[in-house]
Amino acid sequence: MATIVFAPPDLPTGTLRVIPLGGVGEIGRNMTSFEYEGKILIVDCGVLFPEDRQPGVDLILPDFTPIRERLDDIVGVVLTHGHEDHIGAVPYLLRLRADIRLIGSRLTLALLQAKLQEHRIVPVTLQVAEGGHERIGPFDLEFIAVNHSIPDSLAVAIKTPGGTVLHTGDFKLDQRPLDGRVTDLAAFGRLGQEGVDLLIVDSTNADVPGYTASERVIRPVLDDVIRRAPRRVIVASFASHVHRVQQVLDSAFDNHRRVAFLGRSMVRNMGIAVRLGYLHPPDGVLVDFRKSAGIPENEMVYMTTGSQGEPMAVLSRMVSREHEIVVGPGDTVLLASGLIPGNESAIYRIIDGLTKLGAHVVHKGNAVVHVSGHAAAGSLLFVYNIVKPLNVLPVHGEPRHLFANAELAIETGVAAENVFVAEDGIVLDLRSGRVTQVGQLDIGYVFVDGSTVGELTEADIKDRRILAQEGFISVIVVVAVATGAVIVGPEIHSKGFAEDESVFDEVKPLIVAALVEAAVNDVRDMHALSQIVRRVVGRWVNVTFHRQPMIVPLVIEA
Incomplete structure (x- = not known):
């Protein structure tokens, strides 16, 4: 089902607005924006790593478009832990405004600062720890220890007069962690007793039964x-x-x-x-x-x-x-x-x-050499039962994970209409315990390709896939201005399609015939003639070889 894009209204007074800019419907580029009374707090700013179908792409960033014109309103970026899918895009955000305050644990900030040094950025940081509280603009933040596959991971409770949000970050319930630092379920339970209006929760293993191993x-x-x-x-x-x-x-x-x-x-x-x-x-x-x-x-x-x-x-x-x-x-x-x-x-x-x-x-297929850092279904049910959220936004997962997580929330008593299986760019407003979708932004992928950021488009990626999988064919034809008759060519060359270019001898007469017919119909525009050549060659290649290479025709007037 296609996403219907619609702009949100102005943010009402006393309302907390939540917009995931990445990490919903994918495992990577995690980033969520929280706005209250004109100020913006961001949680995480990570990258997504490209797949084989995205040749030449180095990294994929969250879409900064909704905040690009409001950089001065950002009061800080909370980083839940030091994995690339949560901190990797920070250098690109700081290129837009270098003095945005970065808030995180000791190890998280140390890993990030080493990365920023490579980008020649000196950040403004605020080190926090589990059990700590900070007032950042209009946001009261509480930091909670969670266990994950990297030390010093944190969940964060965000409190405003509009409501309270608990963002779990990535977590699991390892009762025997190597460092002795367990997920602070007592803090989760206390917040639940105080009232959690919206739980934003890790979904990666929501479709895995039971509990994640230690x-x-x-x-x-x-x-x-x-x-x-x-x-x-x-x-x-x-x-x-x-x-x-x-x-x-x-x-x-x-x-x-x-x-x-x-x-x-x-x-x-x-x-x-x-x-x-x-x-x-x-x-x-x-x-x-x-x-x-x-x-x-x-x-x-x-x-x-x-x-x-x-x-x-x-x-x-x-x-x-x-x-x-x-x-x-x-x-x-x-x-x-x-x-x-x-x-x-x-x-x-x-x-x-x-x-x-x-x-x-x-490897994992033949030995127990890896355990996940994410909570499985049993652990998620436990968290839902102690937090008792009024509303739930599953994040950090592909669609199957999000839907599985949503089902778990509903099983524990969260009303189905209060569970939002969303996509990046959903706009949620929270006020008095009620969450309402008020908009859907058009959030796209931002590709890093070498030194360029955001210049590569989906169309460019498609062209690269075609070149990689189907090859390239160029056709050069010189036609007479007055008559439209073919004077030189067609010359056909290919890369990654056929080693012996004699295979194109069959299509050359078809090209000439099509151009002659165009001349009879008084078609003289070079672009129109190029499109005729493209269609003839494309149709012939598809029927003969069942392939769809990139075809670049060049028709020249003489």
Whole structure:
């Protein structure tokens, strides 16, 4: 069903307006705008990583259009945690206004500041912690500890006279977390007793029954894999997964191996985690990669990036033989992460490539080497029952996740009309416990392509897909001005379509005949003649080869 776009009215006095600018209907580019009495608070500002169907795209940003003309009204950006899909777009927002205050936990701000340094941006920051309260413009904020796959994650309660919103951020209910920091359900329950008018809630695992396993369950598997490996062990994970890295370090130490970090983001992030005390390497376990060559191969573990098949990451470069580590028989590669939707093909290409090189590949499909950082259905039901929200907005999920989460909310007693399965750009107004949809903005993808931001369009992406999948055909014809007769050509050249261009001999007479007919009908406009050539070639290619390449005709007057 097509989304009906309609503009919201002016914001009434005493009303809180909520607009998700990304992260609803997708897993990535999370960003939500809250407006009260003319001031705007933003929660998260992340990126979405491109899929195979978006060739050449580096990143996808939230759509800043609704706030672009109101940058001076922004009082701050609350960052729930340090994952790229929640902080990755901050540099692009700060390009528009550099002094927007960034609010987050110690680790979140440290990871973000390292990123901003690469963009040569010095941010204005406010460090907060669980249990803390801050007054930011007209917004009273309370920060609540939640457990996730990165330390220092926070939920945030946003209180205004218009109503109270609880934004969970990404969370799960791990009762045995490695760092001992559990999701603060007591705070959730207290807020529920005080009254939560709108719960904005993580949906990623809403369609998964039961409860998400503890991070601790993968340690025995890590021990077994590392103990049995005859040569090197290469572990690929997210560069921000401090808990996963901690377990690898501990397992390597217990199995008398050293560990070297590979990949710029892995080295940077783990350096920050060690410096701030979130990562605790056992004595002597870490070694610089440049010194690892002198250590026996059966005593080394390499912790690297590339678990999602990213083309420029270390693991992909190992597969393509473009890295110093030459993977071969006897090596063990462990992909210690799950599949982000859209990355499946890239990940399986990596697995196949490593297998062809002779490596033993351990991944989620054949071993328990990953647990999710998101609450499954059982945990979500528990949260609904203790928070007892009047209204619910499922976020952070594709449509199937959002609908599953909505069903859970309804099962716990939330009225169906108060559960909003939405798309990016929905405009919700909250007042006196009632949430109403008052608008739907046209929110699009903003593509980062090299140094350009927002210049690439969906049409450009479609053209790239056609070029990549179907090829390119150019047709050059010179016609006489007076008669329209063909003087030179047609000359036909192709790329990515056919090696032998003699295949086009069959269509050349059809082009000439069509141009002659156009001349008889007194068609002299060069653009019109070009379109005739395009249609003739396109129809012939489709019938003959069942393909739809990009066709660029050029008709020249002589």
